Amino acid sequence: MSYHSVILKPKKEESLQRFHPWIFSGAIQTIEGTPEEGDLVEVYTANRYFLAIGHYQIGSIAVRILSFDRTIIDNSFWRERIRTAYLLRLSLGLAGAENNNTYRLIHGEGDHLPGLVIDIYAHTAVMQAHSVGMHHARHQITEALREVMGDSLRTVYYKSEATLPFKANLAVEDGCLYGGEIEDIAVENGLKFYVDWQKGQKTGFFIDQRDNRLLLESYAKNRSVLNMFCYTGGFSFYAMRGKARTVHSVDSSSRAISLTRKNIELNFPDDTRHEAYAEDAFKYFAKAENAYDLIILDPPAFAKHKDVLRNALQGYRKLNAVAFDKIKPGGILFTFSCSQVVSKETFRLTVFSAAAQSGRRVKILHQLTQPADHPINIYHPEGEYLKGLALHVE
Ligand code: SAH
Numbered sequence: 001m002s003y004h005s006v007i008l009k010p011k012k013e014e015s016l017q018r019f020h021p022w023i024f025s026g027a028i029q030t031i032e033g034t035p036e037e038g039d040l041v042e043v044y045t046a047n048r049y050f051l052a053i054g055h056y057q058i059g060s061i062a063v064r065i066l067s068f069d070r071t072i073i074d075n076s077f078w079r080e081r082i083r084t085a086y087l088l089r090l091s092l093g094l095a096g097a098e099n100n101n102t103y104r105l106i107h108g109e110g111d112h113l114p115g116l117v118i119d120i121y122a123h124t125a126v127m128q129a130h131s132v133g134m135h136h137a138r139h140q141i142t143e144a145l146r147e148v149m150g151d152s153l154r155t156v157y158y159k160s161e162a163t164l165p166f167k168a169n170l171a172v173e174d175g176c177l178y179g180g181e182i183e184d185i186a187v188e189n190g191l192k193f194y195v196d197w198q199k200g201q202k203t204g205f206f207i208d209q210r211d212n213r214l215l216l217e218s219y220a221k222n223r224s225v226l227n228m229f230c231y232t233g234g235f236s237f238y239a240m241r242g243k244a245r246t247v248h249s250v251d252s253s254s255r256a257i258s259l260t261r262k263n264i265e266l267n268f269p270d271d272t273r274h275e276a277y278a279e280d281a282f283k284y285f286a287k288a289e290n291a292y293d294l295i296i297l298d299p300p301a302f303a304k305h306k307d308v309l310r311n312a313l314q315g316y317r318k319l320n321a322v323a324f325d326k327i328k329p330g331g332i333l334f335t336f337s338c339s340q341v342v343s344k345e346t347f348r349l350t351v352f353s354a355a356a357q358s359g360r361r362v363k364i365l366h367q368l369t370q371p372a373d374h375p376i377n378i379y380h381p382e383g384e385y386l387k388g389l390a391l392h393v394e
Pocket of ligand 1: 205206209229230231232233234235250251252253256279280281282298299300
């Protein structure tokens with residue numbers, strides 16, 4: 001098979017030789033052939049040495065690398081990549097476990113498949129393409145999933161309407177690529193929850209907080225918990241299991257709040273320790289008594305691009321300052337940022353300045369990140385997006 005060729009400018013191959021999986025459009029000297037968005041292209045140095053093969057895209061990231069070898073991107077390529085990822089999740093005790101059927105199977109660059117995310121909820125795989133190349137490959141990927149996962153896979157739901165570059169004008173509709181059984185309850189660490197994979201955010205649930213939720217559970221006993229930005233209540237049901245005295249869940253989306261209530265009911269029917277409020281975070285804090293001794297702040301990404309970073313940091317600082325003001329002495333604060341453009345150091349500095357502003361004495365107990373099924377390709381440090389701190393506030 002012959003592919004189109006992308007020839008880099010002199011010296012622009014260095015990051016690729018260190019296995020960074022992206023080529024920016026500014027690094028390209030010429031393109032031979034007429035690749036369309038999503039086509040496979042081979043990448044060469046200015047001196048015509050082969051470097052890699054990947055998906056071509058119109059935009060600032062021009063090529064997402066699939067292989068640094070001269071590989072043919074066929075069914076066996078997809079099968080092997082997916083099998084490698086699946087074996088890792090089995091070895092992590094996430095796949096095939098008795099008390100857990102929720103995990104990320106493919107985490108883009110972290111699984112050497114840039115542009116692709118696949119989350120597993122019980123017998124359903126929810127697939128998200130972030131590049132046109134992955135969109136074109138969706139049926140091959142579905143085939144590979146079926147071969148690797150066998151009977152444990154019954155449905156593949158494609159959810160890319162919101163993640164594909166809209167300029168590509170693909171008129172994609174979300175829907176099933178395989179199966180079609182609507183199975184909407186999944187299990188994480190023994191707790192059940194409804195996954196709104198059709199209308200919900202991301203693929204329906206924030207799987208990336210699994211380990212942090214488990215840690216939170218160990219702090220919950222006898223505490224009054226506020227789960228701010230609760231979405232479908234993940235941290236709340238762990239706090240309930242951890243024997244919290246009370247748990248209040250807050251989110252500005254009433255849809256999220258009704259799902260939170262359903263999830264609590266599913267695990268802790270008629271348990272009066274829990275209440276949920278559809279309200280803006282700052283408004284809620286303004287009214288709240290200083291009644292909480294365990295607060296979770298897991299806001300949406302305040303900064304999706306570098307140019308709004310300053311405002312985003314202000315947002316994180318204000319939010320954390322309010323929590324420091326409100327939390328009871330001896331309280332524990334779990335605070336997060338999932339903005340990729342906010343580094344671990346910057347986030348810590350921002351929380352530091354919020355703490356200083358409140359005048360409270362604060363200790364870092366844990367530095368938190370994303371779990372092992374959201375692996376970070378060491379050559380692609382941009383893949384580290386979730387960071388958090390568990391703090392003790394005197
Ligand atoms: N902690 C959750 C994920 C949080 S996602 C989990 O473990 O599943 C961020 C949530 O913040 C979304 O549900 C969104 O509806 C909510 N949100 C966004 N802006 C908000 C605001 N101003 N006040 C309260 N909630 C907000």
